[in-house]
Amino acid sequence: MISLFENYENLIELTQGSARGDQAIAFCPCHDDSNPSLSISLTDDKILFYCHSGCSQSELMRFCRNNNIQIGGFNAL
Numbered sequence: 001m002i003s004l005f006e007n008y009e010n011l012i013e014l015t016q017g018s019a020r021g022d023q024a025i026a027f028c029p030c031h032d033d034s035n036p037s038l039s040i041s042l043t044d045d046k047i048l049f050y051c052h053s054g055c056s057q058s059e060l061m062r063f064c065r066n067n068n069i070q071i072g073g074f075n076a077l
């Protein structure tokens with residue numbers, strides 16, 4: 001099983017994000033994003049994300065599932 005941090009790094013790589021510690025800004029994979037609008041945060045037990053253009057959590061979670069990214073606590077929901 002890979003660590004949450006490795007999942008975080010994989011997600012950033014997939015979304016061409018740039019990370020500063022446990023925060024990253026990336027291209028949202030759920031809409032046609034020309035200006036990075038996806039915020040990603042790594043917490044102790046989960047990866048959080050927020051699209052500033054309004055993509056839903058369920059769309060983003062589906063992207064993660066389809067790409068085998070485990071995002072921690074959220075997956076239990």
Ligand SMILES: [Zn+2]
Nearest residue numbers: 028031051055
């Ligand atoms: Zn989006």
